[in-house]
Amino acid sequence: MKLYDFARAPSPRMVRIFMAEKGVEMETVQVDLMTAEQMGAAFAEKNPWLTVPVIELDDGTCISEISACCRYLEETHPEPPLMGRDAKEKAVVEMWNHHMFQEGFMAGAEALRNSAPPMKGRALAGPHNFEQIPDLAERGKARLGHFMTDLDARLGESKYVAGENYSVADITALVTVDFAGWVKVAPEDGHTNLKRWHEEMNARPSAKA
Template sequence: MKLYDFVLAPNPRRVRMFMAEKGLEIPSVQINLRQGEQFEAQFKQDNPGMIVPALLLDDGTLLTETMAICRYLDALHPTPALFGSTPKEQALVEMWSRRAELEGLAGAAEALRNAAPRFVNRAIPGPRDYAQIPALVERGKARVQAFFDDLENGLSGQAWLAGEHFSVADITAFVVVEFAVNIEEQPAARHVHIARWRAAVAARPSAAA
């Protein structure tokens, strides 16, 4: 196996935290997205989607999509459970993972990629160019703040997003909160549950991954 990684991007960080929680080490290659290494011919040939993270399996299959990589690693190494154990817990992990992605991470990406000069014509990652749409900057920030309100609500009265056990939903939500620094959005003082939970995630060794 070989992991295509970039240390400064949020989605690869999710995979690295997941691996750290499982105690896994996988040889990795850094693709420096800031220097445009994803556009280089060799990488494009290996990974036509031109995105990281991506996991190359020994049979030549290339897995893209953060959660597909995490599911693969989970199927091979089920302990500790990071996708939930009971049916209800599994569903709540999936629900919160989606909310963190579709509202939080998508909003933050929207705000960043439609504003920063380095993303001109690269408003969406991947092989195709998409023009920046300035109206998405404010909308993205509003979506991130809306996600913080939902997150605060979800964490009220319980240690972790899916209940008693730390899960991949906590990883994604934590990465959203950390990544939102890049769009100058952070949880507010009223988000007391987020503050408590964030400190608890940050104290886990995987947070350094």
């Protein structure tokens, strides 16, 4: 089993943190996104969507997308559970993780990819090219602002994002909060709940993954 990774990218960091929380180690292959190695023919055979992370199983099956990599690890290494303990908790974790990803991480990607000069003509990851839309970069930044405020409110009523237990939703949120800094959005002074949680998350050894 191998993880196709890029140390500086936020998406594979989510899977690395997930692995660290489970105590899973595997061979890692760096795919250099700075030289567009993920766009080359060799990597496209592993993942036609041209993204990291990818977990390649020993039989050659390649699992791409963060949520799918995490699902594989959760099923093969159930302890500690990071995607819920019973049917209700699994659904609640999925709900919160969906919101962290769509309203946080995707907003950050929208902001970055529609404004960064190296991503001109590549405003979406994947095999198809799209031009940047400057209004979408602005919308992404505005969404990230709402994300921080809404997450602060949530963490005023809940120890972790999805409830009483640490879960994949905390991992998605942590990586998103750090990633938001790339487009200069950060927790505000008044976000005391978010800051309390962010310090706790960063104190876990997995945060360094």
